Amino acid sequence: MDVIGLSRFQFASTSIFHFFFVSLTVGLAFMIAIMETLSYAKKEQRYENMTNFFGHLFLINFAVGVVTGIVQEFQFGMNWSEYSRFVGNIFGVPLALEVLMAFFLESTFIALWWFGKDRLPHWVRLASIWLVAIGTQVSAFWIIVANAWMQRPVGYRIENGQAILTSFSDVVFNPKAWIYFFHVQGSAWTVAAFLVLCVAAYHLLRRHHVEIFGPALKLGLVVGAVGTLFSALSGHTAAQTAREDQPMKFAAMEAQWEDSEAPAPWSAIAVIDQEGQRNTFNIEIPFLGSVLADNSLNSSYEGMIRLQEEYQQQYGPGDYIPPVAPVYYSFRLMVGIGMVLLATAFGGLALWWWGRKGRKDRLLTNRLFLRWLVWIVPLPWLANFFGWITTEMGRQPFMVYGLLRVDQGVSPNSFTEVLVGLIGLWAIYLALIGLDIYLLSVTARAGIDHKPSAEIVAAPAPSYSEGPSDSDRSGSL
């Protein structure tokens, strides 16, 4: 392990930690805006309770997402100063746009929405939460534009060792950016939808407040179905574009050392020998590789051994083969989990459709399905984790694809500096993630009737249950 290895490990881990929180924030903000809209339109107490309850869960997560985001931004300069100097002209712009268009909006209007309960008209608070929701989606958009530029640089020229911006519209309309954006949006909605489904199912199993958790479950199913569908379609497209602009990544995802046959099979399980550049064991499904690569039944694609030679001619001597096993397995795990989630969401919609006959809503009493929803809540997060591993390890050894290698982008920091910082970050992040999960589960399980002792930044917790709250159990203000 050297400074480069440490810095890479730090960036990978802080990004994955950060995304753990923000994927939920992005999706949940959108769902809470829908709940607040229902509450505003229908003027029913139960929707207000729903909004308050899930809003509380949202706020447990929100600040952690914001502060871990500061780390994300600062560490470009801290750990990757050479990279920053090289790409700042281009990469810095979407980052600055993200701050100016989204972060201020989110952090200001979340306060107005939550603290303004007693002093702002309902329509202003509704507008505020929608601004927060829009802000989170915009924020995701700009950071994905920045990431997509690293994966597929466009609209630039190289001058004095810097990438200079020549066309901002090329950067914004980078096709890769839009495919990634839908993919990340879809997965963020999926994370939030399955959290809502888990919490709603937990309480429906106990017959708590069916009038609140029933609609919440249905909302979760709709958002989950849209999210998983978006993720799957855009993910399929993303893999196909990788074949064009990052052929080495595509070959690594498929553990394809030699050029594939035509039609290409698809490897389901392989044992990978990175040193010997071969797979010692491989179970293949015929034709499927071609279908995935370009929706045909007879195509083939290049393997890593030939690509290595081509890359050497193009970019100079070096090893251009990424770590194959993590990329290959992460990709399969991500896709596998995605399929399970997709089936769950659409299965739930089917249950809802067939169960609506008669007086009883059978979706809300199907104990098997509800238990399943409670148990699978970690899966969307795992899929996100594997997705980032796939895309970011797959672009190794490049930081900016074809332009800058990771070892060229690192700061001149000492090993000790980076190690101490890394240990500090890990200590705090592990604590935060543990506390976050703990508080989310405690608050979620406590449910609607429990007047939470919890308060967000000096504002007393709203009572979720109807009418004036009974005696204040917490002894707080």
Add this chain to the structure above:
Amino acid sequence: MTLVNLWFWLIAVCFTLYFFLEGFDFGVDLLRPLLARTEAEERALTGTIGPFWDGNEVWVIAAAGVMFSTFPVWYGALFSGMYPIFVAILLALLLRGVAFEYRNQVDKQVWRNAWDWASFFGSLVPSFLWGVVMAKLIEGLALDGDRRAVGGLGDNFSLFSVVGGLGTLLLFMLHGATFLLLRLHTDTVLYVRARKAALLWGALATVAILAFVWLGYVGKGLFTSFGVLPWVFPVISAVTLASIWLALTRHWDRMAFAMSGATIVFSTITIFISLFTRQQVLPSTLDPAFSLTIDGSASEHYTLVLMTWVGGIFLPLIIGYQIWNYYVFRERIRPHEGGLDHGY
């Protein structure tokens, strides 16, 4: 005014607004253990900054983001050259931000105490270290001929930068105290304590700032490069600091807050004027020829034009809705009135 200079000053504006705004919420966090005796008082003090701290914090993300896009060389050299400092700032901000959110989630005194400490140190560390960063900006870092900072941790601390750190720390405490004079009911005991705190920390801040200016003047030739006009700013800064004492004794609360804010604003602007008159963004302590110049560190014209459009549209909007946020939550607070039906 070229675009490069415009963006140099817009970065200065972001830092200035950050210190002005987050300065008082750092200050309130730092004063809380000294002022609050009961749980209700603790919560009242947190309530004064509750709806604001998050929006204030974004100004530093803006400062860094704007620096990244408009002065990438400066951004890379400063943030890698002060690596340990920024790690400490980040760890502190992580703890502090979460403390706001988590403190009242579990009804146990041990839990609350732990987060109160997190909140205190999470404000103490950046309050001190931002002064170190600002002092180092004008003192410079060990930049080699390749514009890479090679100094390490020892290079980040000098007498000058430590005094600078004490300066920001004490100024923020004063600023927090004067902010409380606007946000607490005048008939509460907390309000009286806040006024006493303002007098005490104001006196200490004055000493620290004077020491900083003297060190800068004697050792660094800090103000010798100033022309006739820029002298105005450090002088105004001194005048505003002195006038706080008058405002506090006369019970002019608004005036006291305006003056502590003005001190922060003019002090920060002085730092950037010092850089500007030398046309540098970061001097090199190894060889003046290695210093980063304003023009040599900036992005290309096209990027700057683009950023100017973006900044021109969004900065006024942001400032507008943030002012509205302060207007919505303008009422004064008193302990035991934390209910939403009482406006905290």
